[in-house]
Amino acid sequence: MVATDGARVVARGLSVPFNAEIDDREEMPDQGWDRVLVWAFRDRHRGHPPTIASALEITVDTEYLGRGLSYRMPAALRQACGRQGHGVLLAPVRPTAKHVHPRVPMDRYIRRRRDDGLPTDPWLRVHVKAGGTIAHSVHQAAGGPSASRG
Numbered sequence: 001m002v003a004t005d006g007a008r009v010v011a012r013g014l015s016v017p018f019n020a021e022i023d024d025r026e027e028m029p030d031q032g033w034d035r036v037l038v039w040a041f042r043d044r045h046r047g048h049p050p051t052i053a054s055a056l057e058i059t060v061d062t063e064y065l066g067r068g069l070s071y072r073m074p075a076a077l078r079q080a081c082g083r084q085g086h087g088v089l090l091a092p093v094r095p096t097a098k099h100v101h102p103r104v105p106m107d108r109y110i111r112r113r114r115d116d117g118l119p120t121d122p123w124l125r126v127h128v129k130a131g132g133t134i135a136h137s138v139h140q141a142a143g144g145p146s147a148s149r150g
Contacts, residue, residue, distance in 0.1 A: 003073065011064065013057070019052075022043075074091065096121065106137040
């Protein structure tokens with residue numbers, strides 16, 4: 001899915017469907033989208049029907065930051081997945097401000113809230129505002145340290 005300004009692509013969202021119901025698969029793997037990509041490839045190759053979708057990436061052109069695209073893109077990606085028959089979009093999320101608090105454990109960091117109840121981390125806040133919930137954190141670098149589900 002892409003957003004354009006009429007002349008060029010200014011944002012894009014990528015996702016992939018996979019089957020989360022096959023034995024030994026957890027719906028949100030600790031390896032994030034790295035694991036999901038392997039599963040999606042295997043599922044397509046082996047003919048396993050997808051049961052869910054996972055976001056892989058949302059990118060916004062730096063010239064268009066601050067214009068609300070980061071809030072609209074997760075919602076649009078979820079709608080696009082919904083049109084393809086997926087009622088749930090998982091989103092392995094890498095919090096953008098975690099580096100400011102390197103000694104705070106991820107489990108504690110993702111629970112930090114502002115006075116209005118929203119996450120203190122800007123990217124986590126975007127996902128919650130788009131309808132996602134923070135499901136759990138993972139401690140491996142690959143695929144993102146936390147995930148939202150929406």
